[in-house]
Amino acid sequence: MSVITTVAREILRSRCTNCLLYRTYATRKRFYRNTGIVQNDSKWEVTLDHRRLKTPNGSVLLVNSEPLARAIAAEWDAQSEAISQPTMHLTALCNTALDNPGKLTSHDIVTYLLEYFPTDTLLFYNEEERELRILQEKKWGPILNWFQKTFDVTQDVSSGFEPPPMHTETRAILARYLLAFDFAALNAISFGVEALKSPILMLACINRRLEPKEAVMLARLEEEYQLSRWGRVPWAHELNQAELTARVAASLLVVHCSSEIHTSKVKSSPQQEITQ
Structure with missing residues (x-):
């Protein structure tokens, strides 16, 4: 294994x-x-x-x-x-x-998240329905562009069922970024990624490019497309959407609280050195 x-x-x-x-x-x-x-x-x-x-x-x-x-x-x-x-x-x-029932380390979670990236929902466009493909390019394209520009990386999308390759440079950049978070934040990021099935969408939320509700709708884009054509079960799909949004929002609160503390410590350390 x-x-x-x-x-x-x-x-x-x-x-x-x-x-x-x-x-x-x-x-x-x-x-x-x-x-x-x-x-x-x-x-x-x-x-x-x-x-x-x-x-x-x-x-x-x-x-x-x-x-x-x-x-x-x-x-x-x-x-x-x-x-x-x-x-x-x-x-x-x-x-x-x-x-920590799994006895994990921060490196364990980062490794898991990096391996999750090639299976990101946003990297798999529909090859059979042209209308859905156009919708995916319209909605997902700006987020993929934001991801590549923000992290200065290049990420291909899948041309079939196989996950697209992840460049070594991309992996290294993302590893450094993720390892800057503490264990509690990484645990929360993992939780949010699992809810969205997309590390990229989670990163967009962390960096305030997307709100949780927007990220959930993008993660459910294909499902929403099919529901618009075939109808939805009253309340059921809305409840699922609300639950996913709650999961992502909870994850973000933990991440942002941890990040704000880390930022405050970094900003205060030079002043502490001067006064000591």
Whole structure:
């Protein structure tokens, strides 16, 4: 079994482990009245009736950002009589990053993401339906152009069923970019990529080129095209779209909170050196 296959299996197992944990508690009744946050040195905790929220492995759920802590608290506060943990994506992402059930490293996740790139949805144009192909070129083309210009890379699209090649230079540039993120952010990026089936769309969201809803619509372009021709099941497809958008939005919140902290540290370090 290849290293890549092993890493992919561990990442998916991490997701499944948390899904199983949530499934176990999916019907739990709400056992708290109020939620809150408290600062713990440079980190933040979430409280349920003044009790510290913990991960499935029993660790205190600590995050580096006050806005992220408030968002997690709001996620718990939004629960009704029964707690629906499978819908609590922020909690799940933070639990996975802290417990790390797959025992992954940042390099493992980056390797997984790089191997995902050649299978990106945006690199596979429909060869049979001309109308769909034109739509894909119109909607996907600007994002592909943005990706190549922003990262100064060249990326071919598939001319059939085989994934297009990924140039060595492209791989190196993307590896450096991704490794600048911390483990929690990389875990969130992976989650968003899996929802969109597209690293390129996820990068466009991270860099604020796309909103989550726009990215989901581009990821579902072929499906939406077929639905426009054959009709849709009332509510079903809208619910799926809303769920994917929620996943991507949760991923972006974790990524942006981590990135803002990293940027603040980098900007403050020169001043710290002067005052020391």
